[in-house]
Amino acid sequence: MGLTQSVSTPSPSPSSSPSASSAAAPERxxxxxxxxxxKTDVALVGPDGSVLGAARGGGFRPPVVGxxxxxxxxxxxxxxxxxxAGGSGPPRVGHISACLANADLPSEEEELTGVLADRGWxxxxxxxxxxxxxxxxxxxxxxxPTGVSVVCGAGINCAGIGHGGRVARFPAIGRISGDWGGGGxxxxxxxxxxxxxxxxxxxxxxxxxxxxxxxxxxxMYELIEALHLGRLDAARRHELTPVxxxxxxxxxxxxxxxxxxxxxxxxxxxxxxxxxxxxLGEETPVVLGGGVLAxxxxxxxxxxxELLAExxxxxxxxxxxxxxxxxxxxxxxxxxxxxxxxxxxxRAHYAPADGAxxxxxxxxxx
Numbered sequence: 001m002g003l004t005q006s007v008s009t010p011s012p013s014p015s016s017s018p019s020a021s022s023a024a025a026p027e028r029x030x031x032x033x034x035x036x037x038x039k040t041d042v043a044l045v046g047p048d049g050s051v052l053g054a055a056r057g058g059g060f061r062p063p064v065v066g067x068x069x070x071x072x073x074x075x076x077x078x079x080x081x082x083x084x085a086g087g088s089g090p091p092r093v094g095h096i097s098a099c100l101a102n103a104d105l106p107s108e109e110e111e112l113t114g115v116l117a118d119r120g121w122x123x124x125x126x127x128x129x130x131x132x133x134x135x136x137x138x139x140x141x142x143x144x145p146t147g148v149s150v151v152c153g154a155g156i157n158c159a160g161i162g163h164g165g166r167v168a169r170f171p172a173i174g175r176i177s178g179d180w181g182g183g184g185x186x187x188x189x190x191x192x193x194x195x196x197x198x199x200x201x202x203x204x205x206x207x208x209x210x211x212x213x214x215x216x217x218x219x220m221y222e223l224i225e226a227l228h229l230g231r232l233d234a235a236r237r238h239e240l241t242p243v244x245x246x247x248x249x250x251x252x253x254x255x256x257x258x259x260x261x262x263x264x265x266x267x268x269x270x271x272x273x274x275x276x277x278x279x280l281g282e283e284t285p286v287v288l289g290g291g292v293l294a295x296x297x298x299x300x301x302x303x304x305x306e307l308l309a310e311x312x313x314x315x316x317x318x319x320x321x322x323x324x325x326x327x328x329x330x331x332x333x334x335x336x337x338x339x340x341x342x343x344x345x346x347r348a349h350y351a352p353a354d355g356a357x358x359x360x361x362x363x364x365x366x
Contacts, residue, residue, distance in 0.1 A: 030332030031081075031091060031122055033074065033098040034133050034325035035060030037154040041325035042077040044085050044093070045332060049342030051349045053084030054325075062102050062112065071115045078121060096122035097332030099133035099324065104157075104172050126335060129169070131159040133327030138287030138320045141330065141343040146284060148273045148315075150266050153290030154238075156181035158269035162277030170269065181265040183292055186258060187240040193254050195220050205254035206247045214243050245297045256299065262292070263303035271311045286315045294321045326350045 028047035034040065037059050044053040055077040062070035075090075082091040096116055103109045113127040135149035148160035148168070156179055157172035171177040194211050196202025198220040212223040215232060226232035248255035266288070274280045286308065292300070296319060308315045326346065333342055 027094040027123065028336045028338065029091075029093040029095075030329060030336060031078065031093045031096045032325050032329035032332050033096065033100070034130060034323070034328045035070075035074070035098070035100045036130060036324070037061070037101050040074065040077060041323055042074065042081050043325050043329055044081040044091060045329045045346065047336065047338060047342065049333065049338060049345035049349075051329075051346070052086075053081035055080035055084075060101055062100075062108070067111050067115045071112065071119065075119075090119070090121055092120070093122045094124070095332050095335045096125040097328045097335065098125065098127045099130040099328040099331070100127060101130045103127060103129050124335070126331070128331070129157065129159060129172075130324060131157045131169070131172075133324040133331070134289040134320055135159060135161065135287050135327065136330045136334075137322055137324065137327035138289070138318050139285055141340070141347075146277075146279065147287055148270050148277070148279070148284065149287040149289065150270050150293070151290040152182055152262070152266060152288070152292040154182050154184050155179065156185075156265060156269070156290075158273050160273035160277050160279070162279055166277055168273040168276040179265075181262050181292075182290070183238055183241045186244055186262060186292070187237045189258050189261075190240055190244040190255070191220075191223075191237075193258070195224060197254070203254060206250065206252045207244065207255055210243050210247050211240055214239055241292065242295075245295075245299070248299055249297075259297070259299050260303060263300055263307060266293070266304050267307040267311060270308065270315065274312055274315065280312055281314065283314045283316055286312070286317045287320055288317060289320045289324070293319060322347075322350045 030045040032043045032045055040057045040060050042055050043051050046052050057073065057077045060070055060073070079090055082089065085091070098112070098116055100112060103112055109127045113125050116127065117125045131149055131151050134151050135147055136145065138149060139145045139147045144163060146161055146163060148158065150156070150158045155172065155174065158170055160168040162168070172179055190207050190211060193202055193205055194207035197205045197208040208220050212218060212220055215223065215226065217223050217226065227234060244255055244258060248259045270286045274284060288304070305317055308317055329346055330343065333346065
């Protein structure tokens with residue numbers, strides 16, 4: 001599914017250590033990787049869809065640290081998953097299905113595919129942007145996987161698959177590629193309006209009080225100073241996104257306008273992708289995920305559905321809150337030709353125990 005890079009990797013040498021995955025039909029086992037801006041999940045999946053081992057680590061940022069270093073950070077996670085499965089050392093699986101944040105361009109996917117292949121963990125490797133993991137998790141396991149997904153976490157991205165495997169996607173590199181939205185953007189926008197409200201350049205908004213109050217401060221000037229001088233960790237800006245939604249829920253016009261803008265951006269990306277794939281005229285899932293959308297803020301959620309109903313009446317919005325590694329693993333099962341029961345077993349593993357929607361990401365993370 002999607003614009004991906006896929007390669008075969010060399011067979012391990014005779015001295016390579018066998019793992020549990022090697023003993024369980026290694027040619028049909030899957031190493032699933034979902035690497036996001038704030039966290040990385042790895043799962044070792046057997047041919048029957050059972051999760052043999054799993055591990056979680058930090059964010060995946062090859063543009064910052066380089067592809068080699070970024071993939072190197074996966075090593076302890078992969079080895080931990082193999083250890084849980086009863087092996088020692090790295091695994092050797094049939095296929096590596098890696099859905100990676102910051103793999104936004106085909107050239108980036110190609111580079112990461114090569115680096116992953118060099119690790120020798122799998123016979124074949126497929127790399128895709130992490131937006132495709134969300135899409136795969138939100139569509140059915142039988143038939144042609146057509147649909148559009150929008151991820152809104154730390155940033156925003158969109159991808160779609162049409163009939164015959166046609167793909168629509170965006171560079172999603174930030175403002176230089178025309179993007180607006182995600183927790184990082186929302187917190188910056190809230191700060192901008194709050195600062196201007198306090199010093200008189202902008203309209204009054206409750207954000208000017210609520211944002212500094214989140215950190216025990218009394219004025220925007222104090223918050224600006226704390227951020228600028230490093231007394232407040234810049235990473236804590238993600239705490240401002242829930243504050244923005246709370247202020248919007250209370251009726252603040254500025255905060256509500258920011259939320260409306262986010263809904264507009266989500267729907268614009270989705271409808272453009274649907275149009276490019278000639279899917280506007282048929283019932284098509286629009287899969288929504290990432291921390292901002294998975295939080296199901298009523299103002300944002302309702303406005304997205306309202307705008308979709310106007311612009312793409314046959315779109316079927318669905319919020320997926322299961323861990324994105326599920327989508328990466330499903331893509332791996334697709335590649336290895338897994339039986340129907342394997343898909344059901346894998347989905348059951350990631351389903352919430354009480355039947356309620358799952359989701360543990362903060363509103364600015366993905």
